[in-house]
Amino acid sequence: MSILHWVVLSPFLYTLLIPIAYKLMKKVHTGWFILPLPILLFIYFCSNIGATSNLQAKTESIAWIPSLGIDFSVKLDGLGMLFSLLISGIGALVILYSIYYLDKNKEKINQFYVYLLLFMGAMLGVVLSDNLIALYMFWEITSISSFLLIGFWNNRSNSRYGAIKSMAITVFGGLSLLAGIILLYIMTGSFTISEIITIVQQESIISHPLFILAMICILLGAFTKSAQFPFHIWLPDAMEAPTPVSSYLHSATMVKAGIYLVARLSPVFAVSGYWIWIVSLVGIITLLYGSFFAVKQVDLKGLLAYSTISQLGMIMSLLGIGAAGAHYNNDSVYYVATAAAVFHLVNHATFKGSLFMMVGIVDHETGTRDIRRLGGLMKIMPITFAIALIGSLSMAGIPPFNGFLSKEMFFASMLNIREFNMFQLDTWGVLLPIIAWIGSIFTFVYSMILVFKTFTGRYQPEKLSTKPHEAPMGMLISPIVLVSLVLVFGLFPGLLANTILSPAITSIYGGGVYDLHIYHWHGFKPELFMTIGVIVFGTILYLTVRKWAVIYQSIPVIWNSIYDKLFGETENLFSRMTNRYMTGSLRTYLFYIFTFFILILSYTLFAKDGFTIDTLRLAPIGGYEVVLSLVLVVSAISILFSKSRLTSIILLGAVGYTVSLFYVVFRAPDLALTQLVIETVSVALFLLCFYHLPRNARKKESIPFKLSNAVISVLVGLVIMLIAIASYSTKLFDSISQYYVENTYLKAAGENMVNVILVDFRGFDTLFEIAVLSIAAIGIYSMITLRMGGKKNENK
Template sequence: MTLLHWAILSPFIYALFIPLVHKCFKNLHMGWFILPLPIVLFCYLLNMIPITSANKTLVEEVNWIPSLNIDFTVNLDGLSLLFSLLITGIGALVLLYSTFYLDKKKEKLNLFYFYLLLFMGAMLGIVLSDNLIVLYTFWEITSLSSFLLIGYWNEREKSRNGALKSMIITVFGGLSLLGGIILLYLLTGSFEIQEIIVYIRQQDVHSHPFFLLSMFCLLLGAFTKSAQFPFHIWLPDAMEAPTPVSAYLHSATMVKAGIYLIARLTPIYAQSAYWLWTIAVVGIITLLYGSFFAVKQTDLKGILAYSTISQLGLIMSLLGLGAANFHFHLENDYYTIATAASLFHLVNHATFKGSLFMMAGIVDHETGTRDIRKLGGLMTFMPITFSIAIIGAFSMAGLPPFNGFLSKEMFFTAMVTIKEFDLFQFGTWGVLFPILAWIASVFTFIYSMMLVFKVFAGKYKPEQLPNKPHEAPIGMLISPLILVSLVIVIGLFPNILSNTILSPAVAAVYGDVPSYDLHIYHWHGFNIEFFMTIGVFVLGVLLSLTFTKWKNIYRMFPYSINTLYDFLIEKGKVWAKQLTNRYMVGSIRTYLFYIFTFLVAITGYTLLTKNGVNFHGKNLAQIGLYEIVLSLVLIGATISILFTKSRLTSIILLGAVGYSVSLFFVIFRAPDLALTQLVIETVSVALFLLCFYHLPRNARKKESIGFKMNNAIISVLVGITFSIIAISSYNTKLFDSISSYYIENTYKKAAGENMVNVILVDFRGFDTLFEIAVLTIAAIGIYTMIKLRLGGHNSENK
């Protein structure tokens, strides 16, 4: 195990100590115990910058399941380092913020931080793993930990529903991701991403049917995790989680997992035009949809949720355009500007959106509400929070001199330069990309202004506020202040990231690019992008001031995908209940009828279609008088059980069936089996008599002729089917019998003379042990139920 492996596993190991620390130090806020871990990890990863900035890759491998080609391979390059720094850096700030935000007396902080560490470790595992199966394992841990964090306040119905929705959608995408991984393995013979990239470059597999199928399966997994249209509906409901969770999972880390996956797999699939078009189109639609409906929201976190959807769409569309390099093999900077813009905006989004989520949490914490219709005039009461809001919101709106302005300008440049690509020429549908990008930027400007001026400007409404507003404590302000400071610093000095963080990440996305010299400027002259920015500002201000006059446009959209989801969930419950009531009738006989019918149908179909019926009498022994007599007795006793009306008679006849079978064992020279059968039948008859003694008198229901006929038919079919299977199995010898092995080795290896006992105790020792364990568990369960039943009766009698 290397240090990188321990970096991934350390949050999981650290989480194991939380219960002990919580029990021993009850007065300690658990956040102070957790905080050092992400700080140490962040500092460790910072030391890796010289390695990645030199365009080197650090690969460490630990064997996990070699027989299945699954190794715990860690791959640290520019792309994985960028995401790892975000996970640990933003994680440290969120933990510091949560230490002051969450009350240790009111909250179960041990559970909260346990879930948070699970998530942090899983995200590090995703971005550092080179093996797709290991990546998928961590991928599903993020879905599970996200579910637990969103539903942290489980006493609230909205929290439970939001957690369930996120689980359903992201796990659905995760299963699709697993299918894509398996198809990719069948296509290339490897789970290692770097090996797959090499194989794809050497072999022409683009015409293989698994290529496109695996691509769309993987894209589905990425889109669901990164809240792309139409799978975005889980993200707004996830805002029911505590604000630190929203700031960490839903702005900086979890929702970026899908973006990381697409960036990492770009060298594999980008030769296909379907990859470019799908990502670019889904991204631009998500950008426009999220920004348009963010303006409609009245909840602070609701606005931020839809703005996150919009910003994720922006990054996704840039990745789609950036992948065009692989398709066209361009020799200029057109192909890199889009990818560089996507990664740059990824960093910028984490800074300004993290600070805005924390700002929303502060407003909610200090005023008691997040409804912007009740808020207003808070700048005089909360001047520091107002400063945080204005810097974060102006950066998100793309205004200078903040970092969001720079990545937004690069976004416009990428959209304008798509004319260089044949697939995206202005004479085709590609002309819509810059148009939709510009429209979405206008709505982004509007909701950014709403976050500031609807909350901190305007009329103060103290009568509508549950709490009297005041500035947050300094501890709660440190983290957002650090983030907005980064917004300013990166905005003024963007090239501190360009060749240290961003260029290696761009090179890692393309794989075969040795280096990329990136320089970010504030001024590019009077070009199309400049006039697009001016247009966004002018129209954005105009629409913001006249919002009350055109807001009724949202009434044109009474239904949404969320409405469809709710309908399917509600109807699904009704349909499931109706279906369940049809077969869960409380009758064991009915359940057995279903089971045997299905068994006969599947087994019979297989025997007939696979030519499995094989019957001849060459290997059969002679049938004597004793076998005939015992068979008649066994058949007669079995049929008599069906017609007897007495329980005592049924038990005796059932015992006769068992004793007849034991006599067969005697005739066939199997005394051990005969003795075992005799003991079991004796004990069974005695237990039956004991149990039936306590049952009420037998009141048989009159059963219809049709019901009896159905039972008779299925019983005969089961008997015939299994008889055919037994005879066919006996007459079909595909391998040598294992009995010779037992004959030769029973005494030699097990030092036993009784072959049956040796097989049960030695050769099949674990099987027998597990059977005993199952019987023990069943016995404990039966004993517990009997005790509870008797205890209940005693309490009632008292």
């Protein structure tokens, strides 16, 4: 494997060392053991910036399932570099922050860091995979690991609810994504992303009947992961996770996975107006919805959750406009919109990550996140206030911070849609810039609420559970670094323009190197007046928020209710279904199993015309076979009429020993010996088990029940007999037995053919069987240990 493969797998491998480190470093926080990994990953990616900035993508591949065209292919290009830097860089800051946020004596930090590294590795796998099946595998690992992280405090009902909700919605989207991937493979014949893009450029697939369905399935996966309306409802409930998790998952990583997917697959689907309209409209509606409802939140993390929804909608709408520019070969519009999208990806990660950490500090030092109980903390927590101020002003789009630059580019992109026939401003297209502007006004309002309602106004110590004070420097380092980047990228955007942003733009749609220039001053253009309007109207709305906020009381919030109703009804339905067949009766379970067994196999056998009889190759039946068959049949039938457990066990043993005699007659001594050993052990175990079972009185059973048992038994035997006859009579391939005869000694140096087959030719089968038995043994041992421990506690 290449270095790039090891980079992707390193977080997964590192998790294996965490339990050891946790045991050995009892006096040291486990986070210090974890921190070097993301730092080294960040350094590795930084060392490759020169190559990606020159459009030199690093691609490595190893065979995984070559027969299906599935390889573990990784590709580091401009877009992958952008996301990898965010994943590793902010991951390092989050881990540093968590060392001071999570108490190693009170929290299960070993589990926390296992989950966090699993998530980090999964995100790297998503953004670096060049094979859609590998991408999907990592995509689902992000859902599982985020479920574990969100529900980390599993003793809290809200944490469990948020974890289940996020997993239910994102896994639904993941399954939809898988369907879209399969449909895309049917259309192009490839799972490799770069090959698919090349195929689409050479021959159009827009006329394919599966094109629209594949597009919808993939967008469902992207929208659910990136919390787009109406799938946004999982994100606010995910705020029950520890703040380091919220800062990482919901500002720089998980919610950006859907953004990445749309950006990566835009060259495939941007030829369709449906893609452009859906992505643009869903994004702009999400922007307005998230920003509007963020204002009503009284929990600081709840406010940030809705602000994240809003910001993600903004990025998604920019990708839609950029796709329109690419569709119409309009470099100016495509370039500005796509540049704004990738630039705001970075900006949002910096200011939102710092704001989440700031909220965590406020919660950690005051004991609450309720805005109604906060206020007047500016003098008590001046550094935290400075972090909140810079981050909030950047989120509001105020100069000279980086959020202002990408917000200006956002307005410019929305105004440039007039160049497209599909987005004429004299028709419905005018709604896009209007909604963008209104959403930005509410963004300004909730940004002001976040900082000023928390740090200014009247100090209310009587409403706080602890006496607030400034956080320790270790907890402040990470948000300080992030707000410093907010200021640096705002004042010197050229640091990112042609090293990170331009290669990312090029890697989406291809083409040459774009010379990207980002300025604070572009003259008196419409976007400048839109920004002035945002500040003016936003200030008015903020100052009068108590007067107009009553409108929220008359607006029903139905989406959570729909989810709860749908989830609850589905759970009840399947609970009722389960209770119908999970009766606790083994006979009932076997009745269901054998009934489906009979129906499915017999239907397949005859519907597919698979039943044939060929008696030409049958060996003659001798006297021994007749006698043994009679013994076998009589023993089996006698079990049904036995009234004693001991008699039943003896008869069952007779059946097994008779089968072993068949092996002797057919000259298979190895099988005969194996059968004898297994049968002896089975009979002994049965006798031991039945000896300890209670002596229940035999209940009278109705004749219909016995008849149903008899019918099922006869039909199962009949179906198995017909399948055996048909399989023997139908020889589609030459027997493999001669191969084993010729190669047992030559290739495996063994004289016992059966042993060689088990150990060499089918070694993996045997290995996996041993593994299954070992896992079962461990499980049984654990259950017995827990049971014995429970009894000891009861005795105490």
